Amino acid sequence: MRNLYYVVGLVLAMSLMMISCGEDEPAGLTPVDPDLTPVDPTPPPTVDYDGFAFIIALDSVAGDVDGFYAWLDEAVKERCPELQKQSDGSYKAVLVYDKVGDRAALTQLMEKTHQFAGDLSKLLKGGSLVSPVVTSKISYEAISESNVQKDWSVSASAQTGSNAFAVLIPRLKETTWTVEDANGTGVDSFSFGEWGAVLSRKATFKSSVKVNGSDEYTAIRQGNIILVEDKEGYMKYSFAIDSGGETIYLYSIDGKSLEEDAMPVYRQVKG
Numbered sequence: 635m636r637n638l639y640y641v642v643g644l645v646l647a648m649s650l651m652m653i654s655c656g657e658d659e660p661a662g663l664t665p666v667d668p669d670l671t672p673v674d675p676t677p678p679p680t681v682d683y684d685g686f687a688f689i690i691a692l693d694s695v696a697g698d699v700d701g702f703y704a705w706l707d708e709a710v711k712e713r714c715p716e717l718q719k720q721s722d723g724s725y726k727a728v729l730v731y732d733k734v735g736d737r738a739a740l741t742q743l744m745e746k747t748h749q750f751a752g753d754l755s756k757l758l759k760g761g762s763l764v765s766p767v768v769t770s771k772i773s774y775e776a777i778s779e780s781n782v783q784k785d786w787s788v789s790a791s792a793q794t795g796s797n798a799f800a801v802l803i804p805r806l807k808e809t810t811w812t813v814e815d816a817n818g819t820g821v822d823s824f825s826f827g828e829w830g831a832v833l834s835r836k837a838t839f840k841s842s843v844k845v846n847g848s849d850e851y852t853a854i855r856q857g858n859i860i861l862v863e864d865k866e867g868y869m870k871y872s873f874a875i876d877s878g879g880e881t882i883y884l885y886s887i888d889g890k891s892l893e894e895d896a897m898p899v900y901r902q903v904k905g
Contacts, residue, residue: 697857698765
């Protein structure tokens, strides 16, 4: 009987061992932690950027302001649309590029903006714009910076420097104007010299002027208005340029306005 109990116990023990072995992980496998993700030992490459910007700007216009800005907007759209309008008279083009990448876009933008800036003065003097205007200096500037952020930009405000020119339409430089009938005003002709900027006033220029070939005064121009002062600074004559830029009429003498039908109208002497 004792042998029977022994055999039964041995069978039960072997059964428990077989069940336990069936529930264990297969031999030789290591459990995987689901929270652990593979790490790439190579960091992603960094990109270094450089920036290029081109700005054209002016801060004031006198005379046919609306006509001038409309003409300038159209010229920019037609010849250099890369220059985006920021405000009246201010335009900007910006390019941020990979400093070690292809520079074809940079080269194209630099060439196009510089070409437009060089042509702008010629366009303004070419006769397509005739309404009388005087501007402050129109400046243009190219800006290059290294190691910039991808969203780099610059302010499109009027700049100072050597890359600047002013616009006077009509130019009136070294021109003589005469009239057949001075209507008793005593002003038969007047001649202008060179025009230079008045630094203390925006969009204002001055020139020497001779009335009747001998009397010397100073002419101050803003837009289509020309004021003539004597040596003491008193206003002697006031002239206005017509909207087509082809005639100038005298509308006051010694601060006294003339009647409209008594205003002499002067035309430029050609040749």
